[in-house]
């Protein structure tokens with residue numbers, strides 16, 4: 001086992017981890033390392049390569065505010081461009097030299113005596129760090145449904161986040177299971193070349209019209225030369241997205257016109273009344289992520305496409321049998337079934353004060369943090385895009401940026417005192433958790449009549465931030481020392 005010592009240990013190189021590393025480097029710090037399980041930076045935007053993969057948040061907003069890219073080629077850019085953006089940032093700040101690629105964080109513990117985190121990797125290394133920053137995100141462990149007989153299937157099968165590009169879908173009978181944000185993007189891309197598209201839908205998504213458009217090169221050049229214009233454009237996108245938060249948070253009747261637009265879109269695009277009925281959601285819009293596509297319904301109109309809603313009874317060697325008893329032959333199964341969310345932090349299952357394991361503690365008591373960033377009993381540990389800081393209406397990159405700045409303030413607080421660690425007070429965390437859970441009770445995710453991965457197994461929303469993102473900015477723009485305890489190491493440490 002090799003032991004490495006560092007000041008700040010970051011896990012992950014997606015928007016969160018990379019953003020954190022960049023901010024440290026911008027401040028001239030060299031005392032940090034980043035663990036990355038893969039061999040390249042990029043997180044979600046490295047892993048998801050399915051056809052049509054793109055971000056459903058406009059690119060000028062879905063990027064770091066301090067690292068604008070005036071040259072986004074589309075309003076909603078595709079995965080290759082977003083991945084290239086992250087790689088270019090990594091080059092610009094020479095982040096890779098601080099990244100330990102092929103290093104999978106498997107857990108760790110807080111050493112109270114020395115006030116240091118000890119983090120281990122599945123590859124057998126140990127990292128000792130004063131500060132630990134999680135940039136692992138919640139959506140990275142593919143959820144493969146446990147369907148009866150699934151192990152008997154002899155055709156090719158893969159998850160949307162592990163797209164098998166070796167498999168040529170041309171002329172194949174393809175079953176797609178799931179109709180969420182990923183399926184809506186890749187179904188139109190494959191529908192034209194497969195022999196049959198069998199789309200297994202459990203719950204229809206609300207899909208709104210969206211015509212993605214290219215940003216003309218002349219506009220890109222103007223954005224590059226006149227940053228004020230680019231910023232004004234970004235701001236206009238930001239504020240129009242913020243408006244949706246009113247409807248999502250307690251005023252869901254305001255969402256009725258949006259639902260009306262969704263229904264009108266289905267009527268316009270789908271002529272078959274049976275298919276129309278299948279595709280029309282019966283829950284309030286916003287309860288699940290609102291999707292946008294001008295090509296999804298068109299793809300389902302094809303005679304080669306079939307939307308199957310009765311559920312799957314059994315998977316056989318080369319077929320799927322639905323609950324009505326109909327058996328359909330299948331060459332390839334694509335799981336568009338989302339991610340394990342509650343176990344997303346398993347790799348970060350660190351033991352805090354008194355050896356208390358984070359994941360088990362959260363499973364038993366519910367996930368509670370302060371501002372989605374710090375957790376009582378886990379000094380000097382910070383979660384980027386932690387619990388209840390996800391969004392249904394705006395860019396999570398905005399949230400990540402506020403969190404990175406907050407972490408830097410916390411680190412500064414420790415370093416400017418003669419303390420070694422900072423720990424959020426339990427009552428502060430409880431107060432925050434009670435407040436957001438009270439607000440979330442009126443949120444459309446709980447009142448809208450649907451189930452979603454936003455809610456945990458007890459129906460509590462542990463995923464979404466209840467309100468405007470500027471309110472989160474306001475809450476995190478300073479760190480209140482009274483909310484934290486400063487701790488001393490019990491033993492002298494000189495690292």
Ligand code: NAP
Nearest residue numbers: 054055056145178179180181182183202203289336337338
């Ligand atoms: P998802 O939105 O969670 O959708 C999963 C789909 O699989 C749902 O239709 C779900 O049905 C279905 N499903 C799950 N388990 C099933 C089972 N056992 N049997 C049948 N159907 C099953 O997953 P996703 O599309 O991968 O997206 C996940 C998240 O990633 C999104 O919500 C979004 O936050 C993010 N994402 C973002 C973008 C972007 O452009 N920014 C793009 C893709 C993904 P039910 O609805 O009935 O549960």
